[in-house]
Amino acid sequence: MTNGKELLLGEPERVFRREESPVLRLNEEEANAAIDETDALDDDHRMILNMGPSHPSTHGVLRLMLEMSGETILRSKPVIGYLHTGMEKTAEGLSYLQGATNVTRMDYAAPLFSELVFSLTTEKLLNIDVPPRATWIRMLMCELNRVSSHLLFQATNGMDLGAVSMMIYGWREREEVLRFFEKVTGLRMNHNYIRPGGVAADLPEGWREDVKKLLEIIPPRLEEYDTLQTNQPIFRERLQGVGVMNPAEALALSATGPILRSTGYVWDLRRHMPYLAYDEVDFDVVVGTYGDCFDRFAIRLNEIRESLKIIEQILELMPEGDYRIQNKKVTPPPRARIDESMEALIHHFKIFTEGFHVPEGEAYVAVESPRGELGCYIVSDGGPNPYRMHIRGPSFVNLQTLPHLMEGGLIADGVAVISSVDPIMGEVDR
Amino acid sequence: MTETEESNEEVEEKTEEYSGPTSYGVPVTESHDQVVLHPAPAQLLETVTLLKEDGFCMAIDVTAVDYLTHPGRKDLPEGLNPERFEVVVSLINHDQGKRVRLRVQAGTDNPTVPSLFDLFPGTEAMEREAWDLFGVVFEGHPDHSRILLPDNWEGHPLRKDHEVGRIPVQFSPEVGRH
Known part of the structure; x- marks a missing residue:
């Protein structure tokens, strides 16, 4: 592993500051008082500005409290919770089989x-291993989901920067992937496809052709994105050198995923702490150099290519x-068995009314979602039902980098x- | 105050009595192939400092668990006083690809643990979340406020004695001026 050691990590000092921190630590009342005191004719023209929660570029319902001096952002505070629906509490009332329907609504761009x-x-607590085919189906679906999620990023990122046609293109390609998801799981989003014990159903007939078609469609479109965005001077001008962060700061702020990798720090759970069968496929971990918005954009674009590389190998190795543990x-037993066997009927009834019991204990598992380390902590x-279910949402934690990235920049x-932080508010607020 | 002093002494005695395996000076157990450390709240900062020096470079997660209605934990090291609230901290070591989890018995009535902000500023939002939803106090936190719920919300909904649907949706017209 070439992990950071040889790299110059940089000084993390900035993010440790309590005083004069770029994080605006005011509550509503204090902010209102500050607004009242604001005198636009002051020499430094300091003012508190509210942005969101309904703003086209805040990705859902993110609200920002900004302290401005003219058009320069001095300090800022992400205000969240507008989408909070107590999903961790809800999880305590759902059985383990129902639990997947709950968590799938958190990160709605990458539900799988x-x-x-x-x-x-859940499987770790149950001490069971799923069959190899289930593992590989999970990998296939998750990599496709990474592709669709990063395509969504390409669309929204382009739109935020004024490349409005990019929105249409990104959405168009994402729809192709979602069409495959619909064929496999029945739904475009919130699939409830991956369940404790395996997956809900085997891949449908003709899935290979569908995936091959996707592998044909998407790469040339990525070339188009390169023409439209990567190689375009106006686009680069808007991203390069904007929102810079060094590896030490990213580590201190617990930032994961493309934000951490954009600083040049090599860390991908798929590579360094493999789960599923990622140790059996060949792929590159994409890292940036400068830790700016452009690196984060480029990482996501190239991660689509790496995911397609993995999918190609999965086609060979499936x-x-x-597709589920017996x-x-x-x-649940197969439908046909219920007519023949009293026991199958009982098992079916028990699983769908009471649910299955999970041995006492606690476990934490993490995977590399398109946004970073997605963790789940369950106490049984x-x-x-889970006694406590906690999701460590990468968007929630990554959001803390915002004030540091925006400090001293213009509002645009x-x-x-x-x-470039790509927060999904469903996962931030849960 | 004598009562609290007594209970403090009891806790100290219990940890002194502890003769099982230790790691970084605190009791250690294993749960599903992961190392779990059990520091007392007073030991937390010291333990995390040692872990950080040892290469655990990132605080992945801070959360809490309310064990009010739990039938009884069997996975705690012997001699450790189980408390109602437990703060769970996950750290990761990138060089060795290892994780460690710290389960801190934070208390029953006024759960309090020291904030990890000065070691890992990334815990700021996670500690605010644990305060918001569980009412765990993080001493020395730079912005000890609610994060997901409104500032004027009453109660801590992830506590086990806070029932689902107990509180009607709160609207606060006097706050909004945007």
Whole structure:
């Protein structure tokens, strides 16, 4: 591993500051008082400005409290919670089988990752291993989901920066991937496809052709993105050198995913702490150099290419076999068996009314979602519902980098920075 | 105050009595192939400092668990006093690809642990979340406020004695002026 050691990590001092920190630590009342005191005729023209929660470039319902001097951002504070629906509390009332329907609604751009991490944690507590085919199906679906999620980023990032036609292109390609998801899972989003014990259903007939078609469609479109964005001087001008962060700061702020990698720090859970079967496929970890908005954009674009590389290998390596574990206590019996076997009927009834019991204990599992480390911590008391289910959302943690990235920039650069952090508010607020 | 002093002494005695395996000076157990450390709240900063010097370069997660209705934890090291609130901190070591989890018995009535902000500023939002949803106090936190719920919200909804749907949706017209 060439992990950081040889790299110059840089000084993390900036993010440790309590006083004169770029984080605006005011509550609503203090902010209102500050607004009242604001005198636009002051020499430094300091003022508090509110941005969002309804603003086209705040990606959902992110709200920012900005302290401005003219058009320069001095300090800022992300105000979140507008989408908070208590999903961690809800999870305590759902069985492990129902749990996936809950977590899948968190990161709505990459729902399969939430399902995956929830299922992996449950399986860890149950001490079961899923069949190889289930593992590889999960990998296939997750890599496709990474592609669709990064395509969504390309669309919204382009739109935020004024490349409005990019929005249409990104959405168009994402739709191709979602069409495949719909064929496999029945739904474009919130699939509830990856479940404890395996996946909900085997891949449908003709899936290979569909995936091959995707592998044909997407790469030339990525070339088009390069022409439209990567090699375009206006686009580069808006991103290069904007929102810069060094590796030491990213580490101190617990930033993961493309934000950490953009600083040149090599860290990808798929490579360094492999789960599923990522140690059996060949791919590169894309890293940046400067830790600016352009690096974060380029990393996501090239991660699509790496994911397609992985998908190509999965097509070759996909094993035959069962798509879910044949453990009667965890997996519902096939429909046909219920007519023949009293026991199958009982198992079916028990699983769908009470749910299966999970041994007492606690476990934490993490996967590399398109936004960074997505973790799930479950405490079980031996019952059919999780005693406590916690999701470590990468967007939630990454959002803390915003004030540091925006400090000293213009408000127009602030928009580029928000976009490059790529927060999904469903996961931030949960 | 004598009562609290007594209970403090009890806790100290218990940790002194502890003779099981230790790591970084605190009791250690293993849960599903992951190392779990059990520092007391007073030991937390010291333990995390040692871990940080040892290459655990990132605080991945800080959360809390309310064990009010739990039938009883069997995975705690012997002699450790189980408390209602537990603060769970996850750290990661990138060089060795290792994780470690710290389960801190934070207390029953007024759960309090020291803030990790000065070691890992990335815990700021996570600690605010644990305060917001569980009411765990993080001493020395730079911005000890709610994060997901409105500032004027009452109660801490992820506590086990806070029922689902107990509180009607709160609207606060006097706050909004935007």
